[in-house]
Amino acid sequence: MSDSKKKKDNVTLAQVAELAGVSKMTASRVLRKASGFSQNTHDRVMRAVEELGYVPNRLAAAFGSDKASTLIGVCVPRLTSGMFGSVLDSIDHTLSRLGYQTIIGSHEQVPETEEAWLTTILSWRPAGVILSGRTHTPTVLEMLRDQAIPVVEIWNLNTSPIDISVGFNHFDCGHEMGRYMVSRGCRNVAFVGAEANTPGMGMVRFDGFMEALEASGGHLATREVLIDRPGFYAGYYGTETVLSRRGDLDGIYYQEDNMAVGGLFYCQSKGLSVPDDISIAGWGGMEVASVLPKRLTTTSVATQALGKTAAEALIARIRGEPVQDVIVAPTRLVPGSTV
Amino acid sequence: MSDSKKKKDNVTLAQVAELAGVSKMTASRVLRKASGFSQNTHDRVMRAVEELGYVPNRLAAAFGSDKASTLIGVCVPRLTSGMFGSVLDSIDHTLSRLGYQTIIGSHEQVPETEEAWLTTILSWRPAGVILSGRTHTPTVLEMLRDQAIPVVEIWNLNTSPIDISVGFNHFDCGHEMGRYMVSRGCRNVAFVGAEANTPGMGMVRFDGFMEALEASGGHLATREVLIDRPGFYAGYYGTETVLSRRGDLDGIYYQEDNMAVGGLFYCQSKGLSVPDDISIAGWGGMEVASVLPKRLTTTSVATQALGKTAAEALIARIRGEPVQDVIVAPTRLVPGSTV
């Protein structure tokens, strides 16, 4: 198996057709399950396929016909996050079920990375692409327009999408949590987030949160957005930072649950009682919260539904079926015992 | 943007060549950075590319030449796991840096799913594939042989690989942890794992663990492999199960860290002191452990290195460079405060 340069004399449609005693076209029709062949022909072709071990060449098919491409490009912020992993998983399963293949990419919140990825991916003439995040470079928008290719933007809801948007209403999530925390008595609140590169993505929640605080008598005492990947550890030391900065905090809103859990443990290590001394809220409804002694107050979000809906909308658009342009994926504030 | 059926009059190489006043062949040489053109020609072609907004058609390129395919198929057990996400992330970054694109798939531990995926993927004539897990159907092996395509098997080390194997030595991980737990006084030990579908993958660690226990005076009191996705919650109720079955346990080895953390919280909820009443060990070196009040005893594994090594080995093989067949990715037992 070490000779990767072995000449690949692949079996072609022509050979299948010959063995079956039909023309290439007829064999092609059978394999594509198009109409226009008899049962007998069908069986003969399939037998030939079997016998020769024929592997169709989609490269040739997609090349010969614009509509034969079943490649879908999907670019997420990162692959290491459980949230995006779940979305991607759901997208891939749905696409695969519908007969499409997923080419991935991750942009790490850098729009130029997305641009570079898209440039390469478009050269494969994909049937459609799924992007995430709100920020795209002008070149990206231009390429998408030029190619006239179906696009679904996911994660952040975009009310004036390039083509289709399927996302969470992050602003509302933050707003709702802001109101809730104030209603539970929080007045001096901090926000703790983390972003590896370009700012923006998680911040929509913060905007909504801020607005709710201001409107309902709360107060943002401080905020800390670490230059880091969101996660347990970032939450832990982000909490240390805000607490050392402001000793009078009575609540912290985190960019996501894992950070909140990190914060929870920091508080615990300092002998702070949650929620008596300080309230803690997260976002995402991540699994870790299910085993904590105290149920985490968070916003549960439907990542699987988001992915499935996005993939289905894309394929519907590709197939020319009617699709809604803007679809809100469900989120729900789940009161726990930490606020 | 709603008209996805708009005719795509893509710019072709021929148009670029014409505008540049050269032949298609010369333009092709310039774009592929092959040799055989003057600086002047180069500049003219590039200007034409710019002016026309030319997007090369890799479908045509790969179709016209076997060696132009830069598609790599990567199939992992699931996309929702942080571990596999990390491996995939690392693979994708490495491949992308080397000029290749990643088509993904997940098999959910069902060999037939992998087979279905591979069948589809091979029709795209990928330059190589990366598979994970030990179990492949005979058809998979046959297809791989017929296509004479470079293959890297990851995650589990395979000492007689199809082509190349880059993996962790799970047996040794389990063995080492078994010895360690016994050396720390554990005698009545349980194993708690979880597998969604076909058994096997996580079990190699268990095998090594068992062997070490038996050899060093420990004893496997019970074991529970849940039909579930490994995670915090599975660890939580798996622990409940083994503890209710055997009240005399003095240690539990978990399939991975998240399960161990779930177990930790279960013990805590029952007033059991760790490690005084019971020891707990995991596998993976996952991030959550970094914020726990007690550092989790675990095996830290280099998922990023695994992915990078696997991707690099695959590309080296594709390019006909010398590659090692069997590569062990590093793992290291990290003593914490839970054993």
Added chain:
DNA sequence: ATGAAAGCGCTAACAC
């Protein structure tokens, strides 16, 4: 350094 001709394997369009 550059070009001309052939062909990769399939599908669309049209004939029969």
Added chain:
DNA sequence: GTGTTAGCGCTTTCAT
């Protein structure tokens, strides 16, 4: 229900 012809946009090979 089936076959024929043309052509997708590149790269290969061979000339010059």
